[in-house]
Amino acid sequence: MTxxxxxxxxxxxxxxWLISLALAxxxxxxxxxxxxxxxxxxxxxxxxxxxxxxxxxxxxxxxxRSLAQIYGDLAKRLxxxxxxxxxxxxxxxxxxxxxxxxxxxxFDAQLLEITVYDTDPQWAATIANAVAEELxxxxxxxxxxxxxxxxxxxxxxxxxIEKADADIKSLRSAILNMTxxxxxxxxxxxxxxLEQLKRDNQSTYSQLxxxxxxxxxxxxxxxxxxxxxxxxxxxxxxLNVAIAGAIGxxxxxxxxxxxxxxxxxxxxxGQIHSKVMGMPVLGAMPRLSxxxxxxxxxxxxxxxxxxxxxxxxxxxFLARPGGTTRVLLVTSPASHDGKTLIAGNxxxxxxxAGMRVVLVDTxxxxxxxxxxxxxxxxxxxxxxxxxxxPDPFALEEVLLPTHVPNLMLLPAxxxxxxxxxxxxxxxxxxxxxxxxxxxxxxILDSPPVATMPDALILDALADATLLVVTAGGxxxxxxQAARNRLMEREGGRLPGLVFNYVSSGGxxxxxxxxxxxxxxxxxxxxxxxxxxxxxxATNGASSNNGAAGSTExxxxxxGFVELEAAAAYLGISPATAxxxxxxxxxxxxxxxxxxxxxxxxxxxxxxxG
Numbered sequence: 170m171t172x173x174x175x176x177x178x179x180x181x182x183x184x185x186w187l188i189s190l191a192l193a194x195x196x197x198x199x200x201x202x203x204x205x206x207x208x209x210x211x212x213x214x215x216x217x218x219x220x221x222x223x224x225x226x227x228x229x230x231x232x233x234r235s236l237a238q239i240y241g242d243l244a245k246r247l248x249x250x251x252x253x254x255x256x257x258x259x260x261x262x263x264x265x266x267x268x269x270x271x272x273x274x275x276f277d278a279q280l281l282e283i284t285v286y287d288t289d290p291q292w293a294a295t296i297a298n299a300v301a302e303e304l305x306x307x308x309x310x311x312x313x314x315x316x317x318x319x320x321x322x323x324x325x326x327x328x329x330i331e332k333a334d335a336d337i338k339s340l341r342s343a344i345l346n347m348t349x350x351x352x353x354x355x356x357x358x359x360x361x362x363l364e365q366l367k368r369d370n371q372s373t374y375s376q377l378x379x380x381x382x383x384x385x386x387x388x389x390x391x392x393x394x395x396x397x398x399x400x401x402x403x404x405x406x407x408l409n410v411a412i413a414g415a416i417g418x419x420x421x422x423x424x425x426x427x428x429x430x431x432x433x434x435x436x437x438x439g440q441i442h443s444k445v446m447g448m449p450v451l452g453a454m455p456r457l458s459x460x461x462x463x464x465x466x467x468x469x470x471x472x473x474x475x476x477x478x479x480x481x482x483x484x485x486f487l488a489r490p491g492g493t494t495r496v497l498l499v500t501s502p503a504s505h506d507g508k509t510l511i512a513g514n515x516x517x518x519x520x521x522a523g524m525r526v527v528l529v530d531t532x533x534x535x536x537x538x539x540x541x542x543x544x545x546x547x548x549x550x551x552x553x554x555x556x557x558x559p560d561p562f563a564l565e566e567v568l569l570p571t572h573v574p575n576l577m578l579l580p581a582x583x584x585x586x587x588x589x590x591x592x593x594x595x596x597x598x599x600x601x602x603x604x605x606x607x608x609x610x611x612i613l614d615s616p617p618v619a620t621m622p623d624a625l626i627l628d629a630l631a632d633a634t635l636l637v638v639t640a641g642g643x644x645x646x647x648x649q650a651a652r653n654r655l656m657e658r659e660g661g662r663l664p665g666l667v668f669n670y671v672s673s674g675g676x677x678x679x680x681x682x683x684x685x686x687x688x689x690x691x692x693x694x695x696x697x698x699x700x701x702x703x704x705x706a707t708n709g710a711s712s713n714n715g716a717a718g719s720t721e722x723x724x725x726x727x728g729f730v731e732l733e734a735a736a737a738y739l740g741i742s743p744a745t746a747x748x749x750x751x752x753x754x755x756x757x758x759x760x761x762x763x764x765x766x767x768x769x770x771x772x773x774x775x776x777x778g
Contacts, residue, residue, distance in 0.1 A: 181641070182425045189424065193417020197410040207286050207403035210293035212301045213393035214281040216240065230279065236387055237281045240308070241272035244283055244300055248307065253299045270300065280392065290398045297395035308389045319377050326374040333367040435648060437640040437668045441484070446645075446652055448636065451488060451665040452481030454511060456672060463510060463541060466517040467573055478518045481667055485515075488665055489633060496601060496611045498631035500664075501638065502619040502651035507669040508637040509537045512614040515635075519610055520576035527568070527608040529579040531627055532616045533588035536581030539740065542571050546740025547775040549582030553600060554591040564603055577608070583740065588616075592626045601630060619651040628655055634664035640671045729758065729765040738771060 179186065217233030243249055245267040254261060261269075271284040283300050287293040340360050347353050435445060443450050455474050462468030466478045486494060499512040509532070516528040530538040531550060539546040548567045556563060569578045585591050604611050613631060618624035628634050634655060638648060655664055724730050730738070735755070736746035747764060749755035756770040 178425060178429070182421075182428070185424050185428070186418070186421050189417045189421035190414060191417075193413045193420070194410055197413025198406070200413075201404045201406045201409040204404040205288045206401040207288060208290040208293045208398045208400075209284060209286050209402045210290070210297045210395040210398055211282055211284045211393075212297045212391065212395040214240070214283070214301055214304065214389050215392045216279050216281055216389060218388055232387075233279045234274070234276050237274045237276075237279060240304055240389065241274050241281055241283075243307075244272050244304055245270055249300060249303050252303050253296065256303075257295065257299055259296075266296070269296070281389075283395075285395070286402075294395040294397045301391055301394075305389045305391070309387055323374060323377050326370045326377070330367055330370045330374065333363045333370070337363045337367070433644040433646055434641050435638060435643055435645055437671045441480070445666055446649060448652065448663050448666050449488065451484040451635070451667055452477060453640070453668040453671045454478070454481075454507070454514075456670040464513055464517055466514040466521070470521070475514075475518070478514045481511075482515060482518045482522070485633065485635065485665065494610065494632045495605055496613065496631045496633075498613045498615055498624070498627050498634045500615045500618045500624045500627075500634065500636060500651075502636070502643055502647045503617050504535075504620075506617070506637045506639045506643065508617075509541060509614055511635070511637050511667060511669060512612055513538060513541045516576055516612050517573050519612075520573050523575065524609040525575050525577075525607065526610050526612060527577045527579060527604050528612050529604070529614065530581040531592065531613045531623070533581050533585055533591065533623070534616055534621070536584070536740070538578060538614055539569075539580040540742060540745060542569075542578055543745070544569050544571070544578060544580065545774060546580045546582065547738065549580035549740075550600075551582035551585045551591065553582075554594055554596050555585065564600070568607075579604075580740070589621075589623055589626065592623050597626075598630060617651075618654055619647050625654060625658060629658060634662070636664040636666050637669050638666060640668045642670065724768040728768050730768050730771055732757075732764040732766065735766040735771050738775060 216237040217229060247263050250263040250266045253259070254263065254266060259266065269286050271286075273282045273284070274280070275282065283297055283304075285293050285297040285300070287296065337360055340356050340363070344353055344356050347356065437453060441450055441452060454477055457463070457465060457474065465472060465474045469475055485497065497515075499508050499515070501508040512528065516526050520526040528538060529550060530536045532538075533551055536546060536549075539549075550567075553563055553567060567579060567582070569580065570576075571578050591597075601611060613627050615624040615627045618628075618636070636648075636651060636655075652663070655662075723734060732746055732750070733743055735757075736743045739746065741749075746755065750757035750759075750764045750766070755766060755774060757764045757766045759765075
């Protein structure tokens with residue numbers, strides 16, 4: 170599997186990507202919008218008093234870190250959460266309160282962070298501060314009143330020690346100027362008293378300082394109280410939508426993998442001259458829009474689509490380098506593969522090259538070639554094969570000239586009761602012999618091969634077979650069945666494949682941007698079909714023996730026939746008959762909203778007039 174294959178998956182399943190991504194993004198957005206706004210507030214506690222000691226003990230620092238972890242876990246336990254609930258009057262259980270809290274220990278700083286989430290910003294800050302206060306209350310921290318008293322005593326003792334030092338220094342300076350022995354003795358005695366007082370104060374100072382013990386690790390105090398937040402921290406719209414989009418893309422991938430696994434249809438790989446199930450690929454045709462001519466080989470000969478038809482024409486003749494193709498069968502595995510469209514355009518392309526071509530509609534069940542060339546279907550192959558006696562002039566009567574030079578059409582005629590019996594009669598090979606005298610190539614448009622046995626009879630009479638498949642529409646199982654049916658008879662041969670309804674992107678590698686190079690002739694009709702050139706006048710009507718669709722014209726007393734009956738008589742659809750009436754091709758009268766055709770005019774057109 171190449172990069173081109175994966176890129177083709179993106180293009181082929183673009184709607185899956187689009188729908189999955191759109192639904193996921195919309196779901197993520199709506200889900201986020203429906204969620205309540207969440208606010209966060211955080212309080213920070215200091216564990217231990219090492220920060221207040223100029224020479225902290227590393228052992229105490231390590232112990233404080235362990236205690237911080239313990240206090241972080243204790244904050245979510247029942248001994249702390251229950252008093253907080255009772256103090257604040259919260260309508261929460263201890264477990265619910267614990268789920269709203271997060272604790273984090275900053276080991277390098279001996280800090281414990283307590284974070285509380287709530288839909289009310291005021292309550293978030295209140296709960297965070299209450300939990301911190303409860304932890305401090307339950308910890309063996311120093312009583313703040315006693316600590317304040319000890320520190321005051323230390324300050325007083327320090328002042329007394331400093332005053333004693335100053336007095337001792339002053340007395341020693343004064344002794345140097347004294348001359349009386351009595352004064353000197355009194356001064357020295359005073360110095361000894363001050364030194365003793367100083368020593369006593371220093372001893373008391375040391376004891377008080379030891380009782381304060383600034384290196385105690387098992388203490389808590391608030392470093393940063395919780396404040397009321399002004400912005401919510403959740404839900405995070407961008408993050409949720411991004412996650413939903415990623416999930417949507419993963420679901421799209423899973424869906425495409427499943428669809429590709431279950432997909433049994435054949436795909437156009439962009440390579441002409443490749444093989445599918447051993448059958449050579451001879452060409453491809455694009456999917457034409459509703460605005461395009463159906464006979465694109467004639468209406469837009471300079472288009473890329475017409476070039477593809479010419480390429481198909483060349484490949485068909487090159488596929489039989491050692492033999493001559495006089496009869497070409499065009500069929501398909503199933504209906505709606507576009508075999509009639511391929512047969513018509515191929516016939517136009519070959520006739521435009523100067524060869525005489527007869528296009529025969531052998532699909533006696535659902536004939537369509539006359540609609541493609543905008544011709545009536547009053548007589549045709551059915552009447553020739555069901556005639557009681559062979560008429561050498563009958564073939565000339567039913568062959569219809571088309572607007573394309575060198576191209577004649579033999580329509581199917583009225584639908585018979587048993588098409589297979591007619592096609593299996595010995596008159597068909599004789600008819601083909603007669604057509605070989607009039608044409609260089611005979612193209613047979615047959616029913617689908619996988620569902621009808623008619624194509625097998627025609628395949629035995631043809632020199633080559635062209636199998637039309639729908640790109641991305643024909644299943645491999647059906648194609649295999651069609652291949653087996655064509656090969657099961659004695660002398661069976663592999664047909665050539667042509668892919669129909671290929672997207673324009675799949676043909677881009679060949680430079681056939683047909684959409685932008687259409688040649689629009691000025692004389693093109695609005696509906697994209699063509700006027701029939703006048704056919705030679707004939708005498709008499711052909712026999713309808715064996716035809717199920719023989720139509721008796723029922724006219725009113727004024728000699729007019731309803732539009733539906735006229736369409737059935739001509740073998741065309743009511744829509745085509747209405748268009749002929751509107752354009753004046755079929756003389757008709759409009760009475761109200763209904764068209765009526767004079768019986769005499771209808772019979773004249775049916776005879777080819």
